[in-house]
Amino acid sequence: EAGVAQSPRYKIIEKRQSVAFWCNPISGHATLYWYQQILGQGPKLLIQFQNNGVVDDSQLPKDRFSAERLKGVDSTLKIQPAKLEDSAVYLCASSLVPQGAGANYGYTFGSGTRLTVV
Amino acid sequence: TQLLEQSPQFLSIQEGENLTVYCNSSSVFSSLQWYRQEPGEGPVLLVTVVTGGEVKKLKRLTFQFGDARKDSSLHITAAQPGDTGLYLCAGPKGGKLIFGQGTELSVKP
Numbered sequence: 001e002a003g004v005a006q007s008p009r010y011k012i013i014e015k016r017q018s019v020a021f022w023c024n025p026i027s028g029h030a031t032l033y034w035y036q037q038i039l040g041q042g043p044k045l046l047i048q049f050q051n052n053g054v055v056d057d058s059q060l061p062k063d064r065f066s067a068e069r070l071k072g073v074d075s076t077l078k079i080q081p082a083k084l085e086d087s088a089v090y091l092c093a094s095s096l097v098p099q100g101a102g103a104n105y106g107y108t109f110g111s112g113t114r115l116t117v118v
Numbered sequence: 119t120q121l122l123e124q125s126p127q128f129l130s131i132q133e134g135e136n137l138t139v140y141c142n143s144s145s146v147f148s149s150l151q152w153y154r155q156e157p158g159e160g161p162v163l164l165v166t167v168v169t170g171g172e173v174k175k176l177k178r179l180t181f182q183f184g185d186a187r188k189d190s191s192l193h194i195t196a197a198q199p200g201d202t203g204l205y206l207c208a209g210p211k212g213g214k215l216i217f218g219q220g221t222e223l224s225v226k227p
Contacts, residue, residue, distance in 0.1 A: 004160070033214075033215075040219075040220075040222075041219050041220065042122075042124075042206050042208075042217035042218050042219045042220045043161070043206075043217050044217070045214050045215070045216075048213075048214055055213065056212075056213065056214055091160050091161075093160070106151055106153075106163030106166060107161075107163065107215060108163075109160025109161050109162070110160050111158065111159050111160050112158075112159070112160050114158075
């Protein structure tokens with residue numbers, strides 16, 4: 001089966017500019033996640049979708065970050081305006097069922113988008 | 119503070135050596151997962167441990183879940199350069215997957 005697709009792979013922007021990342025999850029995976037991974041750290045959840053609804057966005061800096069999954073398949077994550085501290089790898093992942101739903105399915109991650117804000 | 123604490127954070131060893139990576143928490147988890155992440159790629163799931171005291175083997179990798187389900191370990195026997203990468207433990211909490219900060223392993227030939 002095809003994996004989780006993300007684009008672009010790399011992006012360099014100046015601070016205060018805007019940027020958008022795209023993710024296409026594995027077909028049939030209802031749950032989609034965006035994680036931020038700063039160099040040397042583990043991934044931190046930004047937002048979780050179940051189909052096209054937001055389940056958890058408690059860690060999303062909503063003053064500058066937004067995400068949508070309009071048709072319950074593809075998703076985009078946007079940053080506007082970007083700050084230097086947003087430099088990180090943005091990972092998209094999908095799973096068949098949400099964690100904590102009584103199942104222990106792992107996530108399938110995309111290769112990520114490495115963002116550098118200068 | 120991290121809910122899942124991994125140690126060591128960095129490990130550099132020679133090919134053929136054995137190593138153990140630890141993942142500890144003060145909270146009980148229903149399960150713990152281990153991922154490996156290579157540079158420029160996303161994490162890839164290695165194993166899920168579910169039962170307290172469970173031991174799972176994946177070739178030269180041995181994973182153990184603590185009896186109290188608060189900790190886990192990953193042991194690699196006769197490490198090879200191909201084992202180089204970031205090893206992450208993760209567990210479900212509040213309906214989402216929480217990650218440790220990772221252990222960066224470098225195996226030199």
